[in-house]
Amino acid sequence: MPSNFEISKILREIGEYLEMQNVPFKPRAYEKAALAVQELDEETTDLYKEGGLKALEEIPGVGASIAEKIEELLKTGRLKYYEGLKKKAPVDLSSLTSVEGLGPKSISRLYQKLGIKNLADLEKAARAGKIRKLEGFGEKSETKILAGIEFQKKSGGRFLLGDVLFLGRGIEERLERLPEVEKAMVAGSIRRRKETIGDVDILVISKKSKKVMDYFKNMTEVAMIIASGETKSSVKLHSGLNVDLRVVPPESYGAALNYFTGSKDHNVALRKIAIEKKLKLNEYGLFKVGKGGKETMIAGKTEEEIYRALGMDYIEPEMRENTGEINFSLKHKLPKIVGYGDLEGDLQTQTEWTDGSDSIEDMAKAGIKAGLKYIAITDHTKRLAMTGGLGEKMVLKQMVEIDRVNKKLGGKIKILKGTECDILKDGSMDLPDSILSKLDVVGASVHSLFNLSEADQTARIKKAMVNPNVDIIFHPTGRLINRREAYKVDIEEIVKFAKKTGTVLEANADTNRLDLKDEYIKKCVEAGVKISVDSDAHSAGQVGFLELGIAQARRGWATKHDIINAWPPDKMKSFLKK
């Protein structure tokens, strides 16, 4: 039974195939439907079981035609229409479109003229200088393609945390529901909330491992069984993600969890400390080695008791990268990093006024649901025309609407008036100061001219930071994980200048961005620069991105003190520029 993830991927590819054939409007329709399916709270399978074709048609963006296609997928696991399109141009769309600058039209031409089907073909043709000879391509596009391929190789088939965190958690929950399972827990880089994930590690305590393994290997999303044994099984999912399951005895659970959570460097450092204390640490426990090599286990049931036995404080998984946490722990001086429930507000969200999909009221309600006390509406500005960016008149109009909704919601949450204002080429703002000064929160963003020199880009952003109305620099480096490198900018200088001007730097929580990244967050914390953890939600459901933002803040060792939207509304507002 195909999952929402798989259905959405097929719909998206259909849109891209139609785009390749220059079909008007349909591509957008499929793209919209793909997004809607991806964002559903419920599995499409369940929707269909409960309400049939009708229920599918009620998904916004899905009409009669796409509903029937989804039905075919659910019933047969296949879709003839999709297979027909794929036959006409059997190219690996998902990898080719992920090369920066390559879209459906170019891919279509490359296939027709040079028979390019995948990244390997593309690289070969580019290296042989064949692409520059094609009409519409030139030397520069060939160089750009090669650079794009290099970047792809570097990111090496890793998955975004946001895509696999919930998947891992889903498997964890299903395993935990089995009567044979005492406890199930995702370990590995997911537990450390690393921004990209190679594969998923799950630990289970159970006395009947065979039953657990059988369930695991037969899950609907499994495409292939790689290895299958009593205590360890590995599978590959349809999405290409590998998942390992390990069954451990209860007395070793903590040691196994510690071992399989990593990071490798952190574990090596722990083992060294154990050796200094004449102890031995492995995935089964912490042991005292007596005369004649006799081992007695002194800890292993929980991670806490292992750290304690080593004379250390417990270290949060997000900090286990061997970047100083071991020493802080030994000296009992670890910072108390921000908790997952600590945010009081969200300072960047978009609505249907620009490129978001929900109303101001819907976003506010999502904020209430997430337990927030305030939420800023920060729609785009006019320079970003493709989003329908707001000009002065519309901003003023939106402020009136926000007043209305605030009144209607009766104080359950405070909606703040904000903007995500474009920073223009020379560092000036896309809205006049007379408007910016009326808003509660002004975020400033780079959305254009990503290829300025480092000096120019840095100067551009610094100029925005000098503006007395600019409170926050949104997604300060502009990167898209696995898709686009950050623009060139001197981050040390930006951090220094943020301190000087009292400007906040954002830790954007969008799954694709996570910008600032963890090590830059750490630089801010060390420099005393405040950050804001924002969802950048473009729909009510995306307010949930905040969790990923907090995860990165934790990886950057940020405490509540460092994050302005972990503060109560009044304190937060008094920190912003006047």
Place this chain on the structure above:
DNA sequence: GCCGTTTTCGGCCCGACTGTTTTCAGTCG
């Protein structure tokens, strides 16, 4: 192909930038 009616067709966010051109197509988000 979807949506929303001024209901059963006509519109569909629309501008900047890049690299290719010499007037524009493709990509970005």
